[in-house]
Amino acid sequence: MKTMLAAAMLIGAASLPAWAAGISVTDAWARATVPGQKVSGAYMQIQSDVDARLLGVSSPAAPRVEMHAMKMDGDVMRMRELKAIDLPKGKTVSLEPGGFHLMLMNPAKPIVAGEFVPLTLVVESGGKQQTVEVKAEARAMGGGMQHHHHH
Ligand SMILES: [Cu+2]
Numbered sequence: 001m002k003t004m005l006a007a008a009m010l011i012g013a014a015s016l017p018a019w020a021a022g023i024s025v026t027d028a029w030a031r032a033t034v035p036g037q038k039v040s041g042a043y044m045q046i047q048s049d050v051d052a053r054l055l056g057v058s059s060p061a062a063p064r065v066e067m068h069a070m071k072m073d074g075d076v077m078r079m080r081e082l083k084a085i086d087l088p089k090g091k092t093v094s095l096e097p098g099g100f101h102l103m104l105m106n107p108a109k110p111i112v113a114g115e116f117v118p119l120t121l122v123v124e125s126g127g128k129q130q131t132v133e134v135k136a137e138a139r140a141m142g143g144g145m146q147h148h149h150h151h
Contacts (some may be wrong), residue, residue: 011146013080023087023123028136030061030104032113040111040135042102042119043095047089052125055084061117062104069100087123 028044042065046054057065070110077098084099087093088147102119104111111117116135123130 006103007090017047021126023047023052023094023130023132025121025132028119028134030111030136030138030140031119032122033107033111035110037110038106040104040107041097042104042117042138044134045092045138046087046121047092048123048125049090050125051089052087052123053085055083055122055124057102057119057121059117061109061111062107064105065119066103066105067100068103072146074101079112084124096141111138113138 018151021084024047026045026047028042031039031040032040040058042059047086054067057067062139067085068079069082070077070079073077082100085093085095093100104117117138119134119136121132121134
């Protein structure tokens with residue numbers, strides 16, 4: 001009985017949004033990788049109660065995490081690296097396949113579905129920086145393509 005209760009509490013904790021001063025992050029997930037895959041994507045919803053900017057992201061799971069934007073250029077999907085992502089006050093900013101997203105470059109080991117990928121977000125607001133710790137659940141997605149819409 002005690003064990004079951006502990007497990008239930010753990011699950012509850014994992015699904016709680018991450019909170020820091022005015023920043024909430026929900027539905028954080030990362031794409032599970034197959035052996036040999038050199039990049040993975042991470043996605044989440046970010047809301048700030050003040051105007052802020054996401055300046056960068058780091059993770060123990062990958063030596064480098066880039067912020068990307070994707071958009072259609074004619075009928076070609078193109079990505080570009082961003083220096084920052086604006087987090088306007090009160091607005092939910094979606095990092096999702098096909099839009100803004102995080103890319104984990106050269107993950108140290110395969111990202112396995114069901115594991116949690118720790119991400120540290122550096123957020124700037126009013127000249128002050130803070131970090132927000134997020135755990136993104138790794139999910140296996142069909143198809144294996146990095147940059148197409150999957151729902
Ligand atoms: Cu990308």
